[in-house]
Amino acid sequence: MKKKYFILLLVFVLSLTLVAGCAKKDGKETTTTPTVKPVVTNAPTEVVTEEPTATPIPGPVTYTDINFNEDTEDEAPMFDGWTVLDAAGQNNSKVKKEKDVESNYYFLTGFMNVTMDEIVEEAYTFSFDAKGVSSVEVAAAFVRGYSQLLIPVSTNPQGANYYEADDSGTKFTSTTGIGFWFKANGTLTLFVKTYDKDASANIGNVFAEITTTYDGSKWNNILISDNNKGVITYSVNNAVVATVEYSELGEYADVFEGEQFYKKVSIKNAEGAVVASTESAFVYQFSEIAFGSRTGSLSLDNILVKTLEEVKE
Numbered sequence: 001m002k003k004k005y006f007i008l009l010l011v012f013v014l015s016l017t018l019v020a021g022c023a024k025k026d027g028k029e030t031t032t033t034p035t036v037k038p039v040v041t042n043a044p045t046e047v048v049t050e051e052p053t054a055t056p057i058p059g060p061v062t063y064t065d066i067n068f069n070e071d072t073e074d075e076a077p078m079f080d081g082w083t084v085l086d087a088a089g090q091n092n093s094k095v096k097k098e099k100d101v102e103s104n105y106y107f108l109t110g111f112m113n114v115t116m117d118e119i120v121e122e123a124y125t126f127s128f129d130a131k132g133v134s135s136v137e138v139a140a141a142f143v144r145g146y147s148q149l150l151i152p153v154s155t156n157p158q159g160a161n162y163y164e165a166d167d168s169g170t171k172f173t174s175t176t177g178i179g180f181w182f183k184a185n186g187t188l189t190l191f192v193k194t195y196d197k198d199a200s201a202n203i204g205n206v207f208a209e210i211t212t213t214y215d216g217s218k219w220n221n222i223l224i225s226d227n228n229k230g231v232i233t234y235s236v237n238n239a240v241v242a243t244v245e246y247s248e249l250g251e252y253a254d255v256f257e258g259e260q261f262y263k264k265v266s267i268k269n270a271e272g273a274v275v276a277s278t279e280s281a282f283v284y285q286f287s288e289i290a291f292g293s294r295t296g297s298l299s300l301d302n303i304l305v306k307t308l309e310e311v312k313e
C-alpha cells in the first residue's frame with residue numbers, strides 16, 4: 001500500500017507539473033503583445049512654393065563709365081557711345097581741369113543736347129556727379145524722352161529738343177521725357193512733359209520743386225533708378241528725394257502716330273505724397289538718357305549707366 005501511495009503521489013506530481021507547464025505555455029501565448037499595425041498615412045503632399053517676385057539684379061551691360069580725366073580730349077567724342085550736339089555751334093562746352101586734383105570734368109553750357117545713343121528698353125540706373133547750376137536757364141538730366149520725336153516751336157521749326165524752349169511760356173525745355181533741373185540752392189525742379197492743347201505748341205509741363213541736399217558749389221552724386229515697371233527713383237547724395245510713377249501706355253495719334261507713351265504720371269516727394277500729376281504725359285515707352293542745357297551751366301563727371309537684367313518669369 002505504501003508503494004501504491006507513492007506511485008499515485010508521483011503521478012499527481014507529474015500531472016501537476018504537466019498542467020503547470022501547459023498553463024505556462026498558454027499564458028505565454030495569450031500574453032503575446034499583438035502587433036500594432038502601423039498607422040497608414042497619406043504620402044506627404046509636395047508643397048509648391050510660389051516663386052518670389054523677380055528682382056532686377058545688376059548687369060550685364062554698362063553703357064558708359066565716364067570719369068573725365070587727364071587723358072580726355074577736349075573735343076567730341078569725349079562721351080563714348082553718346083552724341084554731343086552743340087546746337088548753336090558756340091563750342092562752349094568743354095572738358096575742364098579740376099584745380100589741384102588730377103581729375104577733369106565736363107562743363108555743359110550753351111545750347112546742348114547730349115544723348116546716349118542706345119535707347120534703353122529695360123530697367124537701368126543712371127548715375128553721375130554734378131555741380132552747378134549758376135544760371136537761371138535750364139540744365140537738366142532727362143530720361144524717357146526721345147529726341148527724334150519733335151514738335152515745332154516758335155524758336156525752332158525743327159522742334160523742341162532737350163535744349164529747346166517748348167513754347168509753354170516757361171523756361172522748361174524739350175518735347176518729351178522727364179527732366180531733373182539742377183539749381184545751385186538745392187531746390188531742384190522735376191518736370192514731366194505733357195500734351196497740352198491749350199499751349200501754343202501743344203506741349204505743357206507738370207512739375208514739382210524738390211528740396212534736396214544738393215549744393216551747387218560742390219560735387220553731388222545723382223542716381224536715377226528706373227525699374228522699367230512704372231517707378232523711377234531719384235536720389236541726391238544717397239538720399240531718395242522723389243519718385244515718378246508712370247502707367248497707361250497709349251498713343252497720341254494726332255502728334256506722334258505709332259509711338260507709345262506712358263500717359264498717367266505722378267511725382268511723389270520723399271515722404272511718398274503726390275505733389276504733381278497728369279494723365280496726358282509724354283513719357284516715352286523706352287528711355288533715351290540725356291543731358292540738355294539752354295544756356296544753363298552744369299559740371300558733370302563719373303557718368304555711369306547700367307542696365308539691370310530682369311529675371312525672366
Ligand SMILES: [Ca+2]
Nearest residue numbers: 067068103104
Ligand atoms: Ca573726373
